[in-house]
Amino acid sequence: MGGDIVPGTDPYVPGHGDAAYGVDHYDLALTYRPSSNQLRGEARLAVTTRRETDRLRVDLHHLAVRGVTVEGAALARDAHKGGHLSVVLRERVPAGTVLTVTVRYAGTPRTIRARHLGDAGWEELEDGVIVASQPHGAPSWFPCNDRVDDKATYAVSFTAPAGYVVAFSGETRCAKRRGASVTWQFDQTHPMAPYLATIQLGRYVETRLATGAAGTTPITVLHPAGLDRDAFAASFGRQPEMMRCFGELFGAYPFDGYRTVVTDDPLEIPLESQSLSTFGRNHCSAEWEEVRLVAHELAHQWFGNAVTVRSWRDIWLHEGFACYAEWLWSEASGLSTADEWAAHHHARLAGLPQDLVLGDPGPELMFDDRVYKRGALTLHALRRTVGDDAFFGVLSSWVREHAGGSVTTADFVGHAERVTGSELAGLLAAWIDAPELPPLP
Numbered sequence: 001m002g003g004d005i006v007p008g009t010d011p012y013v014p015g016h017g018d019a020a021y022g023v024d025h026y027d028l029a030l031t032y033r034p035s036s037n038q039l040r041g042e043a044r045l046a047v048t049t050r051r052e053t054d055r056l057r058v059d060l061h062h063l064a065v066r067g068v069t070v071e072g073a074a075l076a077r078d079a080h081k082g083g084h085l086s087v088v089l090r091e092r093v094p095a096g097t098v099l100t101v102t103v104r105y106a107g108t109p110r111t112i113r114a115r116h117l118g119d120a121g122w123e124e125l126e127d128g129v130i131v132a133s134q135p136h137g138a139p140s141w142f143p144c145n146d147r148v149d150d151k152a153t154y155a156v157s158f159t160a161p162a163g164y165v166v167a168f169s170g171e172t173r174c175a176k177r178r179g180a181s182v183t184w185q186f187d188q189t190h191p192m193a194p195y196l197a198t199i200q201l202g203r204y205v206e207t208r209l210a211t212g213a214a215g216t217t218p219i220t221v222l223h224p225a226g227l228d229r230d231a232f233a234a235s236f237g238r239q240p241e242m243m244r245c246f247g248e249l250f251g252a253y254p255f256d257g258y259r260t261v262v263t264d265d266p267l268e269i270p271l272e273s274q275s276l277s278t279f280g281r282n283h284c285s286a287e288w289e290e291v292r293l294v295a296h297e298l299a300h301q302w303f304g305n306a307v308t309v310r311s312w313r314d315i316w317l318h319e320g321f322a323c324y325a326e327w328l329w330s331e332a333s334g335l336s337t338a339d340e341w342a343a344h345h346h347a348r349l350a351g352l353p354q355d356l357v358l359g360d361p362g363p364e365l366m367f368d369d370r371v372y373k374r375g376a377l378t379l380h381a382l383r384r385t386v387g388d389d390a391f392f393g394v395l396s397s398w399v400r401e402h403a404g405g406s407v408t409t410a411d412f413v414g415h416a417e418r419v420t421g422s423e424l425a426g427l428l429a430a431w432i433d434a435p436e437l438p439p440l441p
């Protein structure tokens with residue numbers, strides 16, 4: 001019927017997102033009961049149609065829709081099936097039509113499984129919750145247009161039992177207790193892709209880190225009581241220095257504050273959300289293999305969160321850059337230099353199969369370690385070719401010009417050429433488009 005829906009247009013996350021509209025703002029009012037993992041809520045999506053259409057497809061998995069209303073056009077009917085809420089209008093509306101779609105929903109949220117990508121989304125902990133949505137988990141907890149390039153602002157109200165601390169990927173405005181519950185109010189005023197939205201809930205204490213003379217960005221850590229003091233000081237405690245270092249190299253921190261959540265449960269891998277990153281207790285360690293991840297997730301605030309890919313094939317624009325930031329922090333903190341890391345990882349990659357194309361690794365390899373390391377090596381090759389001043393000029397102006405927006409690899413190559421005034425397409429193509437590992441310049 002109709003054949004009107006433009007399906008999700010990103011082959012890395014098939015079945016997610018609808019190109020017929022964009023969401024400008026999400027207003028979420030949620031209530032959560034941790035003892036039974038029951039979530040209910042109302043989501044108001046401020047929507048603008050991108051093309052003429054009489055239907056919108058909203059992503060929402062595992063949760064039951066209780067009611068849908070539309071302001072700005074007459075609703076004909078709605079149907080929720082297979083993770084897709086179809087909102088059908090009585091008449092076609094032109095591109096540029098502003099609508100408000102309100103969805104009431106409830107249920108037991110859980111992760112979404114995708115072929116090649118594993119599980120992502122709302123995840124219960126021993127006594128709490130994390131949401132780790134990259135790349136396809138956002139519809140596990142709120143109705144959304146789950147496209148990496150559909151950024152919106154957010155206001156969230158979240159009611160949970162007293163005794164838990166709740167965090168969102170944005171600023172906490174207030175927490176008001178009423179009886180046995182606390183309602184937390186959050187917002188994110190900088191455009192955010194759905195996968196970067198998160199809720200974190202646990203029995204945490206908060207540590208505020210001194211931001212020092214150069215920085216005014218508040219940096220806080222939510223963590224279980226009783227973490228090892230020395231390990232904390234050597235890892236999360238160094239974030240103000242890391243932020244100062246990255247601020248000098250990449251430009252000012254792009255959001256209002258930065259928060260890390262350290263769960264009591266061990267986590268296999270940490271994950272970035274917008275203005276917030278999630279780690280496990282196991283990452284609180286002075287070992288470089290853990291400290292580098294603290295730097296990595298912080299660097300994603302510039303590369304991945306402020307400046308976000310238009311489609312997932314360009315994931316190296318997130319992971320290669322964040323990996324390179326690890327090497328930069330290593331050098332800045334008196335450990336191995338970026339040159340030494342580059343030589344080390346180049347030699348390692350040279351011994352691995354040369355069957356990955358950095359600029360389009362495919363969904364099954366999008367988080368392959370070679371994307372991270374070869375992406376970082378690509379940046380190092382660029383740096384060696386154009387020199388430090390030009391290189392860091394490329395990175396900082398990249399963030400300045402594209403923060404809040406979506407980018408492609410071609411955008412980056414064009415940007416690097418423009419800023420440096422050099423012909424770089426040939427050099428970068430060898431690193432990005434061909435499977436063979438080029439020599440480091």
Ligand SMILES: [Zn+2]
Nearest residue numbers: 296300319322
């Ligand atoms: Zn990363």
